[in-house]
Amino acid sequence: MAYIQVPEGVPGIRSLVMFRPETGKHLYDLAQALLRGESPLTEAERELIAAYVSYRNDCMFCWSSHAAASRCLYGDEKNIVDEVLNDMHRSNVSDKMKALLNIAGKVQILGKEVTDEDIAEARKHGADDRTLHDTVLIAASFSMFNRYVDGLASFTPTDPVVYEEMGKRMAKGYVLPQQQ
Amino acid sequence: MPHIDFKNDLPGIRSALAYSPETAAPLGVLAEILLRSDEGLTRAERELIATYVSYLNDCFYCHHSHGEIACIYLDGDREIIDQVRNDFSTADISEKLKGLLRIAGKVQQSGKAVTTDDVVHAKNSGATDKDIHDTVLIAAAFCMFNRYVDGLATTTPKDMSSYPLRAKQVAEKGYGNHIYTEKQPA
Numbered sequence: 001m002a003y004i005q006v007p008e009g010v011p012g013i014r015s016l017v018m019f020r021p022e023t024g025k026h027l028y029d030l031a032q033a034l035l036r037g038e039s040p041l042t043e044a045e046r047e048l049i050a051a052y053v054s055y056r057n058d059c060m061f062c063w064s065s066h067a068a069a070s071r072c073l074y075g076d077e078k079n080i081v082d083e084v085l086n087d088m089h090r091s092n093v094s095d096k097m098k099a100l101l102n103i104a105g106k107v108q109i110l111g112k113e114v115t116d117e118d119i120a121e122a123r124k125h126g127a128d129d130r131t132l133h134d135t136v137l138i139a140a141s142f143s144m145f146n147r148y149v150d151g152l153a154s155f156t157p158t159d160p161v162v163y164e165e166m167g168k169r170m171a172k173g174y175v176l177p178q179q180q
Numbered sequence: 181m182p183h184i185d186f187k188n189d190l191p192g193i194r195s196a197l198a199y200s201p202e203t204a205a206p207l208g209v210l211a212e213i214l215l216r217s218d219e220g221l222t223r224a225e226r227e228l229i230a231t232y233v234s235y236l237n238d239c240f241y242c243h244h245s246h247g248e249i250a251c252i253y254l255d256g257d258r259e260i261i262d263q264v265r266n267d268f269s270t271a272d273i274s275e276k277l278k279g280l281l282r283i284a285g286k287v288q289q290s291g292k293a294v295t296t297d298d299v300v301h302a303k304n305s306g307a308t309d310k311d312i313h314d315t316v317l318i319a320a321a322f323c324m325f326n327r328y329v330d331g332l333a334t335t336t337p338k339d340m341s342s343y344p345l346r347a348k349q350v351a352e353k354g355y356g357n358h359i360y361t362e363k364q365p366a
Contacts, residue, residue, distance in 0.1 A: 003299045004309035020313055023213050029206040037202050058292065103331075110237065111330025119183045129184035133196070136183075136331040137203060144324035150291025151283075151316040 003153050011155050011162070012061035014177045016148060025176050027145075032174040034138055040131045043171075044073035045097060048081060049104045049138045055085050056108045059146035061156045066142075068167025096125035100135045107139035183333045190360055191337045191346075192241035193329050198360040211325075211355040214318050215249075220311045224253035225277055228264055229284045229318045235265050236288045239326035241336045248347035275305040280315040287319035342366075 006015035017024025035046045047070035054062035067085065071078035083091035088101050099122035106113035114136070122132060149156075157163070186195040197204035215226045227250035234242035247261050254260055263271035268281045279302030286293040294316070302312060337343070345365040353359075 003294070003296070004313055016313070020310070020317075022217075023210060023317060026206040026210040026213070030203060030210070033202045033206060057290065107327050107331045111327040111332075112238065114183065114331050114333070116183070132184050133200060133332065137196075137200070137328055140324045140327035140331060143327055144320040147287050147291040147320035147323055148317055151287045151294045151320060152291075152313065153294070 011157050012149050015154050016152060018177060028174045028176045034141060036173050039134045041134055044070055046138055047073055048084060049135060050142050052084055052101055053104050053108045053139045053142040054146050057146040059150050061149050062146050064163040065166045068163040069170035072167045072171040096127055099125050100127060103135055104139035107136055108143060192334050194360045195334050196328055196332055208356040214321060216354055220308060221314055224250055226318060227253060229315055230322050232264055232281055233284055233288050233319045233322040234326050237326040239330050241329050242326050244343050248343045249350050252347055252351040276307050279305040279307055283315050284319035287316055
């Protein structure tokens with residue numbers, strides 16, 4: 001059970017933003033700008049970074065839902081998502097994505113962990129400033145979302161079918177849920 | 181040197197916000213609501229939580245920036261900020277704030293580190309559900325801000341006399357786009 005009185009039966013962050021829509025609105029706007037706004041990274045790639053960081057933070061609600069959204073957006077290449085979660089280095093993502101996921105993994109530990117070498121490696125494979133910026137901010141923001149969701153012990157469904165449905169909805173974009 | 185070319189000479193998070201106004205907009209309003217809402221927690225309490233988490237994350241820019249803002253709300257009582265950083269359990273603050281800082285410290289490690297015991301303790305010391313919500317979200321948000329600032333290696337001003345000037349600007353005008361669009365305080 002959640003640590004505070006959130007609407008019953010509503011999963012994860014949805015229940016928290018219903019509890020406090022004033023902050024919820026801007027959290028959803030941030031997710032929309034970062035994951036659906038203009039970026040050199042595709043929506044599928046950005047969702048994959050979100051899922052990867054959430055997986056490393058052991059936040060089941062966030063990683064399951066963003067992995068589902070990423071699979072949905074990757075379409076025929078959806079296997080990439082599970083390959084990355086299992087072992088990023090041996091997955092079939094591009095070298096550029098591997099370098100970006102490496103940076104995201106460093107950010108997940110702490111901002112200071114990102115080295116000049118990590119950045120140089122990503123640039124070598126074609127990452128520009130905007131790509132690096134977006135990667136770092138996605139990884140940083142999921143270091144927030146994950147803590148928000150688990151720090152208040154929000155309801156985490158365990159049925160994979162629930163996440164599949166969630167992923168389809170998320171693929172269309174992030175809109176603040178209305179009070180039930 | 182920053183990891184990317186921000187195309188500006190602004191310090192810390194200001195350089196990143198100016199570089200990416202699309203994301204700066206929700207981040208600015210989020211900070212304004214979380215740190216300057218007068219409901220429940222005071223502005224000083226909110227900034228102390230932000231300072232404490234930034235200190236634990238070893239983010240020099242955020243830690244000192246928010247420490248100075250807290251200092252203004254505390255009418256210049258720097259002692260309290262030092263006490264909170266060194267050992268909040270013996271600091272001259274309310275039991276409620278101690279309970280909330282304990283939760284914030286757990287959130288800094290991982291969301292999962294927060295226990296029922298931590299929450300019950302804070303509630304028994306007078307924390308409401310909204311206080312606990314805001315504490316967790318402030319702590320979580322600073323785990324983001326700190327990573328954004330250090331993950332891109334933004335410029336950290338070494339001149340400590342510049343921190344109170346920026347703090348005064350925030351205490352007077354709040355958070356939002358103006359902190360990177362207006363002339364920097366000097």
